[in-house]
Amino acid sequence: MTPAKQLRIAIETCELPHPLFLEHFKPLRQRIEDAIDGGxxxxxxxxxxxxxxxxxxxxxxxxxxxxxxxxxxxxxxxxxxxxxxxxxxxxxxxxxxxxxxxxxxxxxxxxxxxxxxxxxxxxxxxxxxxxxxxxxxxxxxxxxxxxxxxxxxxxxxxxxxxxxxxxxxxxxxxxxxxxxxxxxxxxxxxxLMPYDSRIPDNMKAFHTCVATYASLFGESGYPIDVPAAGLTLQCYLLTGGLIGVLSRFMQELASQMAYESPRPLTFADCQAAANAIEAAGSRQFPAFENREVMVTEVAPAALHQAFVQVMNDNDLAVPILHGAGGVR
Missing domain, CATH: 3.40.50.300 (P-loop containing nucleotide triphosphate hydrolases)
Structure with missing residues (x-):
């Protein structure tokens, strides 16, 4: 099996037990256990x-x-x-x-x-x-x-x-x-909601998801040569916090390496993969548009606009934050 095929399979079969997933998986699994027990x-x-x-x-x-x-x-x-x-x-x-x-x-x-x-x-x-x-x-x-x-x-x-x-x-x-x-x-x-860029714990969890995928690329011989923080922010602009869109982006990035020998993946590679899928974030702040706009120039307002776009597209109200990042 070629390294490129190994990479593709690793990315396609990767499932992320991230916090918002587990928040629902655990009680629903308990519901099923109760039903099987005659509850x-x-x-x-x-x-x-x-x-x-x-x-x-x-x-x-x-x-x-x-x-x-x-x-x-x-x-x-x-x-x-x-x-x-x-x-x-x-x-x-x-x-x-x-x-x-x-x-x-x-x-x-x-x-x-x-x-x-x-x-x-x-x-x-x-x-x-x-x-x-x-x-x-x-x-x-x-x-x-x-x-x-x-x-x-x-x-x-x-x-x-x-x-x-x-x-x-x-x-x-x-x-x-x-x-x-x-x-x-x-x-x-x-x-089951997208990750909200205004909430530090949400962004930490989203970064962990991005880093998990990036590690799989590195282990297969295709390290992503983009600063980790910048990669997370660009992925957030692309997805608006939707893990399913993040997964689709990573699958496309792996797919584009099908005929490539192991090598570092560039910003241009990420840009090509982003252009090949349907973005979920704000149209005003396209992801991977400019290599110079990586970390310092991605404003919190741009990240929030990506989240708002997802919420608006699905007829959901944007939560109002209060206190230390809580919602109501």
């Missing part, structure tokens, strides 16, 4: 901007509770179900069956499909269903009224005392606003 049914919703790390959270939870066989019987304690778009009353249960790897009969009624879904979940000894991109249910063109969709999820949670996780962008909250029974049954919403 009460729960409905959890996790919302955040696109590329904030929701898929990483889902994948980590799924790996923590893998499918197995017990006495020859299939055991799927945690099932991940991608919600299609546009979604209909028939597609929701059929998506669950597809996630179980079962054939889907299209010529049956919605009620029959729901019954088959529940039977198969029971046969698989399923305790938790996690719906990825559940916000598709409240997108324009969805063929299920939000209230009806809310009832569907409530009934699924009631069946066999099952726990339901729903992941999506912030508009997922509309589903709960339209159905008071679902809302009062659910736990308080969880927000």
């Amino acid at each position: 009460a049914s729960r409905i959890e919703r996790v919302m955040g901007p696109s590329r904030v790390g929701k898929s990483m959270l889902i994948n980590a939870l799924r790996r923590a509770f893998p499918e197995s066989k017990v006495d020859g019987r299939r055991n799927v304690p945690v099932l991940v179900v991608p919600v299609p778009t546009p979604v209909s009353p028939l597609q929701l249960p059929s998506s669950v069956l597809a996630a179980l790897g079962l054939p889907v009969q299209r010529s049956i009624t919605t009620g029959a499909m729901r019954g088959r879904m529940l039977d198969q979940l029971k046969l698989a000894n399923n305790r938790v269903v996690m719906f990825e991109e559940a916000s598709h249910l409240v997108e324009p063109g969805a063929r299920m009224p939000p209230r009806g969709a809310g009832d569907w999820f409530k009934e699924l949670a009631d069946s066999d005392n099952r726990t339901v996780f729903m992941f999506g962008v912030p508009r997922l909250e509309r589903l709960f606003e339209c159905n008071e029974q679902l809302r009062t049954r659910a736990s308080a919403r969880r927000l």
Whole structure:
């Protein structure tokens, strides 16, 4: 395996147990453990901007509770179900069956499909269903009224005392606003947020993520020849604090070395990788635009504008800081 391929695999398989990730992973893992132990049914919703790390959270939870066989019987304690778009009353249960790897009969009624879904979940000894991109249910063109969709999820949670996780962008909250029974049954919403440049601990955590990736480049023979502090600030301008965008940038940087022998990576290499992906930060302060603007000339206001851009793009209010970097 070439050093370039080793680098690409190392970057693509790297998962960062950073603080904002662990803040949600640990209690959600406990919820799953409780469900497997026969605890009460729960409905959890996790919302955040696109590329904030929701898929990483889902994948980590799924790996923590893998499918197995017990006495020859299939055991799927945690099932991940991608919600299609546009979604209909028939597609929701059929998506669950597809996630179980079962054939889907299209010529049956919605009620029959729901019954088959529940039977198969029971046969698989399923305790938790996690719906990825559940916000598709409240997108324009969805063929299920939000209230009806809310009832569907409530009934699924009631069946066999099952726990339901729903992941999506912030508009997922509309589903709960339209159905008071679902809302009062659910736990308080969880927000997975980008790192806020105004909060020192947030920037320290973001820097650790950047440094972790940079270490992988160095270990593979491709050290990033950019000052560590400057690399962090430029990455923040690019991402607005979104770890998913940071990961995408690092993957692109590694990919561009596919036919290169080990060598130091330059500012120009970083610039080319940044130009090849969709930035999330402010359009007013492009990242990696000028090598001279590395540390001293990156104003806090420019960093904050990158964060504000991400929040505005996702219809989220920018938190008001008070005290020693706290939010309210």
